Amino acid sequence: xxVHRFEKVWLGAAILLIVGFIATIAYGxxxxxxxxxxxxxxxxxxxAVQNGNTGTQFDDPGVVKEDGQxxxxxxxxxxxFSPGTGDTPIRVPAGENVTFRVTSADVVHGFSVVETNxxxxxxxxxxxxxxxxxxxPGTYGLICHEYCGAAHxxxxxxVEVVPPEEYDMxxxxxxxxxxxxxxxxEADQ
Amino acid sequence: MALSRRQFVGAAAGTAAxxxxxTATAQEEPDYGGWFDDxxxxxxxxxxxxxDTVTITVGAQGNNxxxxxxxxxxxxxxxxxxxWEWNGEGGGHNVVSDGDGPLDSGDPVSEAGTTYSHxxxxxGMFKYVCVPHEALGMKGAVVVRSGGSGGGDxxxxxxxxxxxxxPDYGGWFDDxxxxxxxTVDRTDADSVEISVGAQGNNxxxxxxxxxxxxxxxxxxxxxxxGEGGGHNVVSDGDGPLDSGDPVSEAGTTYSYxxxxxGVYKYVCVPHESLGMKGAVVVGGPLDGGSGGSGGGSGQEGGGIExxxxxxxxxxxxxxxxxxxxxxxxxxxxxxxGRPPQTSEGGELRRATGPEPVEEAAETEPAVELGHxxxxxxxxxxxxxxxFVLIGxxxxxxxxxxxxxxxxxxx
Numbered sequence: 001x002x003v004h005r006f007e008k009v010w011l012g013a014a015i016l017l018i019v020g021f022i023a024t025i026a027y028g029x030x031x032x033x034x035x036x037x038x039x040x041x042x043x044x045x046x047x048a049v050q051n052g053n054t055g056t057q058f059d060d061p062g063v064v065k066e067d068g069q070x071x072x073x074x075x076x077x078x079x080x081f082s083p084g085t086g087d088t089p090i091r092v093p094a095g096e097n098v099t100f101r102v103t104s105a106d107v108v109h110g111f112s113v114v115e116t117n118x119x120x121x122x123x124x125x126x127x128x129x130x131x132x133x134x135x136x137p138g139t140y141g142l143i144c145h146e147y148c149g150a151a152h153x154x155x156x157x158x159v160e161v162v163p164p165e166e167y168d169m170x171x172x173x174x175x176x177x178x179x180x181x182x183x184x185x186e187a188d189q
Numbered sequence: 190m191a192l193s194r195r196q197f198v199g200a201a202a203g204t205a206a207x208x209x210x211x212t213a214t215a216q217e218e219p220d221y222g223g224w225f226d227d228x229x230x231x232x233x234x235x236x237x238x239x240x241d242t243v244t245i246t247v248g249a250q251g252n253n254x255x256x257x258x259x260x261x262x263x264x265x266x267x268x269x270x271x272x273w274e275w276n277g278e279g280g281g282h283n284v285v286s287d288g289d290g291p292l293d294s295g296d297p298v299s300e301a302g303t304t305y306s307h308x309x310x311x312x313g314m315f316k317y318v319c320v321p322h323e324a325l326g327m328k329g330a331v332v333v334r335s336g337g338s339g340g341g342d343x344x345x346x347x348x349x350x351x352x353x354x355x356p357d358y359g360g361w362f363d364d365x366x367x368x369x370x371x372t373v374d375r376t377d378a379d380s381v382e383i384s385v386g387a388q389g390n391n392x393x394x395x396x397x398x399x400x401x402x403x404x405x406x407x408x409x410x411x412x413x414x415g416e417g418g419g420h421n422v423v424s425d426g427d428g429p430l431d432s433g434d435p436v437s438e439a440g441t442t443y444s445y446x447x448x449x450x451g452v453y454k455y456v457c458v459p460h461e462s463l464g465m466k467g468a469v470v471v472g473g474p475l476d477g478g479s480g481g482s483g484g485g486s487g488q489e490g491g492g493i494e495x496x497x498x499x500x501x502x503x504x505x506x507x508x509x510x511x512x513x514x515x516x517x518x519x520x521x522x523x524x525x526g527r528p529p530q531t532s533e534g535g536e537l538r539r540a541t542g543p544e545p546v547e548e549a550a551e552t553e554p555a556v557e558l559g560h561x562x563x564x565x566x567x568x569x570x571x572x573x574x575x576f577v578l579i580g581x582x583x584x585x586x587x588x589x590x591x592x593x594x595x596x597x598x599x
């Protein structure tokens with residue numbers, strides 16, 4: 001069988017392109033470290049999440065530092081992320097690895113940070129765990145992208161990425177205000 | 190026609206009921222500034238002044254689910270303790286003041302039996318929401334106002350009117366197919382019958398009549414037709430009607446005597462989503478004239494009336510429907526109006542058309558090319574262009590769009 005030389009050229013190029021695609025994926029996963037959402041978050045009782053008696057950080061969701069790493073605990077419920085929705089945005093520092101641990105108190109929700117590749121389902125009974133690093137300070141949108149009920153379209157929030165030096169200051173302020181409130185309560189009693 | 194006994198009793202009972210329960214009247218209805226526009230179960234302010242504690246249910250039926258406070262608007266005296274009690278439905282709820290305010294029950298909880306209370310000392314209007322369900326209309330307000338619900342309320346004949354001639358059902362009948370916008374006036378009857386399982390809502394899933402107006406003290410009897418499976422009659426939210434588990438047997442009846450004025454909405458629980466809903470309006474305009482005019486206007490709407498834009502729409506739909514026929518007719522005219530001998534390239538050939546032209550005879554190739562001499566340079570250029578395009582898309586999609594963004598790293 002005779003193959004025209006032009007055909008030989010473009011057959012070779014096509015095979016090269018496929019090899020290139022596969023190499024790119026390998027580079028993304030090994031070189032850059034792009035990960036997938038796995039089942040590393042483990043399981044949790046959705047009822048306990050709803051009632052706030054899981055005995056984990058989900059009872060008081062927010063940002064905590066575990067083993068030197070920032071971990072954001074988020075509870076998604078109809079139709080709110082806490083924290084995240086309204087005047088309680090998720091605040092994370094720039095340039096640090098941040099792990100989001102998200103779970104649902106009622107139905108299937110979505111957790112999608114707009115304009116990033118952070119995007120996972122939030123399934124009742126499961127903890128969805130994703131890590132990411134925000135290099136630039138800024139504000140990102142946060143939306144539920146799994147239909148979850150009548151007001152699904154209103155379920156959203158925001159993620160505020162702040163410079164690390166400002167972030168620690170805010171943390172102290174938050175802790176201080178919490179301490180103040182506690183002191184006030186004790187004084188009242 | 191002179192006042193019948195029923196109407197007279199109704200008027201007297203209405204006055205008495207108002208004096209006793211003190212439903213806030215139009216004059217003292219606070220101005221909420223549109224706060225309750227999207228709250229489906231808002232039906233006036235409930236006057237609970239003079240009581241020490243007032244309970245509001247959190248998670249009551251309303252706003253397309255268990256996303257309501259019941260009652261949504263309540264008027265209390267200063268110093269009253271208002272207790273919000275969770276009924277465990279509709280997911281996690283909380284009670285938080287709109288804007289700056291004293292109410293904050295904390296994070297949403299769903300457990301039945303949870304309570305949150307606040308004692309209102311100063312007069313004013315306290316609006317509050319359930320934060321996760323605010324968008325659905327889960328909003329409420331507490332109006333703290335001194336004064337009792339005693340003799341001050343019993344002035345003015347207007348109160349005896351009860352609900353207006355055409356009550357605002359707040360979208361209650363939006364999905365009820367056999368509701369034609371009129372409330373059937375049965376204020377002249379001592380007892381009123383409503384059939385359960387009437388034709389409607391794509392089956393035997395309707396109450397007939399769906400909306401009826403009666404005078405206070407009237408006994409309303411629901412009679413089952415036996416069609417459409419098991420039905421029941423249960424009040425929407427908190428209410429007096431409850432016929433129990435659904436039954437389907439023909440001839441079953443359930444009756445209730447309405448003593449207090451108001452709008453009583455009810456559903457058939459299994460078929461609520463199909464639109465099997467109804468309402469009983471108790472009390473109303475006592476003079477027969479307004480009731481009659483209401484009925485008259487309802488009958489006027491019976492015929493089909495089309496306004497200008499609707500004519501345009503229906504006309505163009507008809508035109509679109511018949512356009513193939515018009516086209517065929519035009520083609521036929523054109524065909525018959527043309528001498529059959531005329532032949533042009535690309536014209537439609539028909540059985541009656543011109544004779545087909547014989548194909549040209551094959552000619553010998555001018556030059557023979559060998560396999561390697563043949564150079565499809567155009568094709569090669571096109572393929573090269575596609576490769577460049579794919580390469581560019583690849584680089585932009587993967588390296589710029591995907592890796593350029595914040596990615597999941599484990």
